[in-house]
Amino acid sequence: MIIGYLGAGALLAGLVMGGFSAVLSFWSGWRGNVVMVQVGRRAFYAATAMVVLAGVLLEVGLLTHDFSLAYVTEHTDLSTPTALVASGFYGGQEGSLLYWALILGLLGSGSLVASAALGERLAAYAAGVLASILSFFLIVLVLVASPFDLLSITPPDGLGLNPVLRDGGMLIHPPVVLAGFASFAIPFSFAAAALLAGRTDAAWIAHTRRFALVAWSLQSAGLVLGMWWAYHVLGWGGYWGWDPVENVALMPWLATTAYLHSSQVQEKRGRLRTWNFSLVILAFLLVVFGTFIVRSGVVPSVHTFAVSAIGPWFLGFLFACIVFSAVLLSLRSSSFVDAREAAPIVSREGAFVMQNLLLVGAIAVVMWGTILPLVSGMLGAERVVAAPYYERAAAPIFAALLALMAAGPLLPWRRMGPSTLRALRWPGAAALVTLVVMLAGGARSVPALVAFALAAAAAATSITVYGRAVAASGGDWSRLARRLVTKRRRYGAYLAHIGLVVLAAGIAGSHLWQQEKEVTLAPGGSVTVAGYTLTYTGSRERQLPDHTELVAAMRFGDSTLEPSRATYAGLGGQSLTRVAISTTPVADVYVVLAGTNPDGSASFQVFVNPLVTWIWAGGAIIILGVVLGNVGERRAAAAPARRRVPVPVPG
Amino acid sequence: MNVLMRWGIPTLVVVACVGYLIYSASGGASEYYLTVSELQSHATAGDVRVAGIVADDVQKSDGGFHVTFTEKDNTASMPVDYTGTLPDIFRPGITVVAEGKLGADGVFHATTLLTKCPSRFSTTPYTQ
Amino acid sequence: MAIIVATLLLFAAGPFILWPLIKTPPEEPAGR
Numbered sequence: 001m002i003i004g005y006l007g008a009g010a011l012l013a014g015l016v017m018g019g020f021s022a023v024l025s026f027w028s029g030w031r032g033n034v035v036m037v038q039v040g041r042r043a044f045y046a047a048t049a050m051v052v053l054a055g056v057l058l059e060v061g062l063l064t065h066d067f068s069l070a071y072v073t074e075h076t077d078l079s080t081p082t083a084l085v086a087s088g089f090y091g092g093q094e095g096s097l098l099y100w101a102l103i104l105g106l107l108g109s110g111s112l113v114a115s116a117a118l119g120e121r122l123a124a125y126a127a128g129v130l131a132s133i134l135s136f137f138l139i140v141l142v143l144v145a146s147p148f149d150l151l152s153i154t155p156p157d158g159l160g161l162n163p164v165l166r167d168g169g170m171l172i173h174p175p176v177v178l179a180g181f182a183s184f185a186i187p188f189s190f191a192a193a194a195l196l197a198g199r200t201d202a203a204w205i206a207h208t209r210r211f212a213l214v215a216w217s218l219q220s221a222g223l224v225l226g227m228w229w230a231y232h233v234l235g236w237g238g239y240w241g242w243d244p245v246e247n248v249a250l251m252p253w254l255a256t257t258a259y260l261h262s263s264q265v266q267e268k269r270g271r272l273r274t275w276n277f278s279l280v281i282l283a284f285l286l287v288v289f290g291t292f293i294v295r296s297g298v299v300p301s302v303h304t305f306a307v308s309a310i311g312p313w314f315l316g317f318l319f320a321c322i323v324f325s326a327v328l329l330s331l332r333s334s335s336f337v338d339a340r341e342a343a344p345i346v347s348r349e350g351a352f353v354m355q356n357l358l359l360v361g362a363i364a365v366v367m368w369g370t371i372l373p374l375v376s377g378m379l380g381a382e383r384v385v386a387a388p389y390y391e392r393a394a395a396p397i398f399a400a401l402l403a404l405m406a407a408g409p410l411l412p413w414r415r416m417g418p419s420t421l422r423a424l425r426w427p428g429a430a431a432l433v434t435l436v437v438m439l440a441g442g443a444r445s446v447p448a449l450v451a452f453a454l455a456a457a458a459a460a461t462s463i464t465v466y467g468r469a470v471a472a473s474g475g476d477w478s479r480l481a482r483r484l485v486t487k488r489r490r491y492g493a494y495l496a497h498i499g500l501v502v503l504a505a506g507i508a509g510s511h512l513w514q515q516e517k518e519v520t521l522a523p524g525g526s527v528t529v530a531g532y533t534l535t536y537t538g539s540r541e542r543q544l545p546d547h548t549e550l551v552a553a554m555r556f557g558d559s560t561l562e563p564s565r566a567t568y569a570g571l572g573g574q575s576l577t578r579v580a581i582s583t584t585p586v587a588d589v590y591v592v593l594a595g596t597n598p599d600g601s602a603s604f605q606v607f608v609n610p611l612v613t614w615i616w617a618g619g620a621i622i623i624l625g626v627v628l629g630n631v632g633e634r635r636a637a638a639a640p641a642r643r644r645v646p647v648p649v650p651g
Numbered sequence: 652m653n654v655l656m657r658w659g660i661p662t663l664v665v666v667a668c669v670g671y672l673i674y675s676a677s678g679g680a681s682e683y684y685l686t687v688s689e690l691q692s693h694a695t696a697g698d699v700r701v702a703g704i705v706a707d708d709v710q711k712s713d714g715g716f717h718v719t720f721t722e723k724d725n726t727a728s729m730p731v732d733y734t735g736t737l738p739d740i741f742r743p744g745i746t747v748v749a750e751g752k753l754g755a756d757g758v759f760h761a762t763t764l765l766t767k768c769p770s771r772f773s774t775t776p777y778t779q
Numbered sequence: 780m781a782i783i784v785a786t787l788l789l790f791a792a793g794p795f796i797l798w799p800l801i802k803t804p805p806e807e808p809a810g811r
Binding site: 234235236300301302303342344345353354357358361364365368369372373377382383384385386388389390391392393394396397518520575576577592594595603605 | 657658661665666668669673675676680681682683685702713716737738739766767
């Protein structure tokens with residue numbers, strides 16, 4: 001009970017501090033009042049502290065089973081394992097909003113502390129934008145969706161967590177994705193601040209890029225974790241369903257991918273500033289849009305969303321953000337006079353612009369599929385699209401992006417020459433060899449041939465970059481090591497490229513070559529799928545504290561796979577699938593137990609998913625590449641002397 | 652001006668391609684999303700998705716690969732016939748989206764059943 | 780009740796937030 005009052009009080013105090021910080025930061029930035037800028041920033045730190053306090057209180061309430069709190073009652077019970085009780089923090093509407101605010105406050109505070117080199121005016125405006133966003137979340141938390149609402153009578157036990165959600169994946173995937181969403185607010189705030197202050201110099205680029213990279217990495221991890229969880233837990237044999245919830249996590253990631261590349265052009269040649277600002281702003285607007293879609297119930301989704309009270313609030317916030325961004329961009333981007341002239345289309349810069357166009361195209365494809373139910377419902381009969389739409393529309397775009405990954409890094413910044421064509425022979429050869437091998441192996445599917453040929457080409461290009469490093473160090477390992485470390489941003493990026501190629505190959509293989517069979521077997525019976533033979537040997541029932549398990553044994557080569565179903569008493573006989581997977585780098589054999597029959601036979605769904613492990617491996621390599629490439633980069637971009645960035649327009 | 656001329660055409664090409672992709676992909680692949688009563692009042696050719704609640708008369712057979720049940724909403728109900736693996740959550744009382752065709756026999760032949768993930772974000776309050 | 784808690788927290792955080800104001804002397808050259 002006390003927790004309820006303390007928590008609500010902390011949130012209210014945080015809201016006051018946040019609002020104060022927003023107003024003061026904007027005012028002091030405008031007036032150039034350095035002392036007030038610092039006060040405004042401290043108010044943001046204090047608001048963050050309030051959110052941290054509220055978070056701690058909520059967690060304490062959960063862990064002490066304080067059922068006087070409605071939130072604790074709704075999401076846990078006395079029998080729920082401790083780890084899942086703790087994860088209830090971000091498991092429900094109100095708690096996940098608090099978690100969002102927490103990440104926003106912490107990352108935002110970190111970004112402000114690190115912004116010392118940017119100048120007080122820029123830092124002030126950034127603090128103002130960050131504080132405004134934080135205040136919005138706090139308004140919603142205080143007025144509409146408080147995690148600290150009290151029940152008038154404290155029940156003896158809670159409602160508990162549905163068994164489907166009782167899984168390790170629940171512990172990791174949601175907080176990473178939520179953190180990813182929240183983190184896109186940071187680069188947005190600095191982009192808005194730069195537009196307000198009229199500053200776009202090297203220090204700002206480095207700072208914004210660093211936090212965009214944090215957001216991108218979190219979101220990458222969140223997406224891959226989500227795919228891993230869906231594949232291993234949900235038991236439908238796949239890892240991505242193009243559900244609105246998945247789509248809204250993907251779109252900001254696509255925009256930020258474009259930004260991370262396109263910002264290099266701004267760094268090197270001072271161009272594409274309008275693109276870069278637009279992409280950073282777009283990423284955040286997509287996040288707000290996504291949050292609205294996901295929490296309002298306006299489009300059908302497999303994730304239950306009751307039409308909730310907070311929908312209209314997020315719609316209003318989205319509208320405000322769009323207006324704010326549009327006004328800022330239109331007022332300021334006219335001042336982005338590109339001092340240099342555009343490079344030819346076939347050049348490194350050209351490749352980056354193509355990449356921007358293609359990724360925005362991909363966002364448009366996903367966006368259309370996501371909002372079609374909403375738009376069509378308003379205009380007439382509601383229509384939805386399913387996976388085939390996304391595949392048909394997005395696959396060519398992703399193939400084109402793979403081709404860019406193969407050619408772009410080898411193009412010079414300015415003019416093409418004979419050496420460029422020579423360099424392109426590596427990816428060209430890789431693609432050709434892959435095609436020949438696949439055709440010889442009997443592959444005839446055009447999508448598969450295209451996908452793997454392009455993936456091989458992109459991999460070859462990335463490896464070429466490393467090859468050049470080896471050549472340039474003349475066989476001297478310590479020189480090579482030093483080179484890799486000094487230019488780690490570059491080599492880390494190409495490692496991430498390799499990771500993405502591996503991931504793309506995994507998606508292509510598991511998607512295009514998946515085979516599936518539904519079969520009912522008597523004990524001793526066998527089924528063969530894609531050359532893999534499984535034999536059903538029998539099943540047994542196991543009684544555990546809170547559920548019974550029906551386990552079937554399938555002999556597979558030397559090992560035994562044990563797909564099972566778990567039945568939880570309190571849930572009306574509903575039983576949950578536990579998938580059994582045999583994993584090799586070549587393919588997964590994935591077995592689902594559909595059920596057993598009175599005559600002793602058992603029904604199974606067997607999938608063979610080639611190259612699925614490449615998806616998880618690719619994701620890990622991407623993260624490794626990003627981490628290694630950016631570890632310890634303290635100073636704002638080690639500036640090569642030759643870079644000439646146009647003089648910033650005074651604010 | 653230089654930029655516009657140099658980049659205008661490639662941009663238009665990309666936009667046109669993406670537009671074409673979206674148009675051609677959604678034309679064939681989109682389905683109506685209806686409630687049970689809407690489907691019964693407007694017979695629709697082609698595959699549709701129908702949202703409703705599973706009634707109490709769930710009958711499973713064929714090792715769990717075949718199920719018949721009644722899907723209903725506030726005003727209408729219809730029999731559904733589905734062959735395939737059942738989603739875990741499937742049981743009477745839940746919201747389900749059936750994808751398939753309404754047959755001449757009045758039975759909805761579903762090829763896919765979609766159920767919703769148990770609520771994480773619903774604001775169903777605890778009723779005392 | 781929550782308002783009381785909030786007010787107390789605001790008072791507690793006040794000095795931290797206003798520190799730059801408190802530590803600079805009242806006469807201060809116009810910041811830039």
